[in-house]
Amino acid sequence: MAIIMKFTRFAMKNLFSKPVTKNYPAEPNVFTERTRGSIAIDIDSCLFCGMCSRKCPSGAITVDRAARTWSINRMGCVQCENCVNTCPKHCLHTEAQYSAPANHKVIDVIQGPPAPPKPAPDPEKIAAAKAAAAAKKAAAAESANAAAAESANA
Numbered sequence: 001m002a003i004i005m006k007f008t009r010f011a012m013k014n015l016f017s018k019p020v021t022k023n024y025p026a027e028p029n030v031f032t033e034r035t036r037g038s039i040a041i042d043i044d045s046c047l048f049c050g051m052c053s054r055k056c057p058s059g060a061i062t063v064d065r066a067a068r069t070w071s072i073n074r075m076g077c078v079q080c081e082n083c084v085n086t087c088p089k090h091c092l093h094t095e096a097q098y099s100a101p102a103n104h105k106v107i108d109v110i111q112g113p114p115a116p117p118k119p120a121p122d123p124e125k126i127a128a129a130k131a132a133a134a135a136k137k138a139a140a141a142e143s144a145n146a147a148a149a150e151s152a153n154a
Helices: 002-016 051-055 082-086 123-153
Strands: 038-041 061-064 069-073 092-095 107-111
Touching: 051 061, 051 082, 082 092
Parallel strands: none
Antiparallel strands: 038 092, 061 069, 069 107
């Protein structure tokens, strides 16, 4: 009988008290300032250097410099922010939201802008560089010959 009275008191307390859980769809979740959410990238400022993929402990990030693509396996990401902290251009950041639930693994592939065209070589600069290299080589050979002649005289 005592057990029923304890249960009745517990049930009545929960019946007339405010619910502990949130009414999620009606009240959106409020994220704190230090929430680690999903990784996002500003692809326009990315260098495709691959530092983020080398520092990722789970190997969730892949960078293809030739194709200029950046991809992340959302299910493999452990949200440690190593990639965010090591990015030299600071193009990675975390968004205060989580990936949407899905029944399959998703790999997000983000295509970067095309690589800027390389400037055409300037024939004058090439000729000047070749002349400077030849002069440096001649000076090195001359100093080597002088050193050899001095050691032969000694």
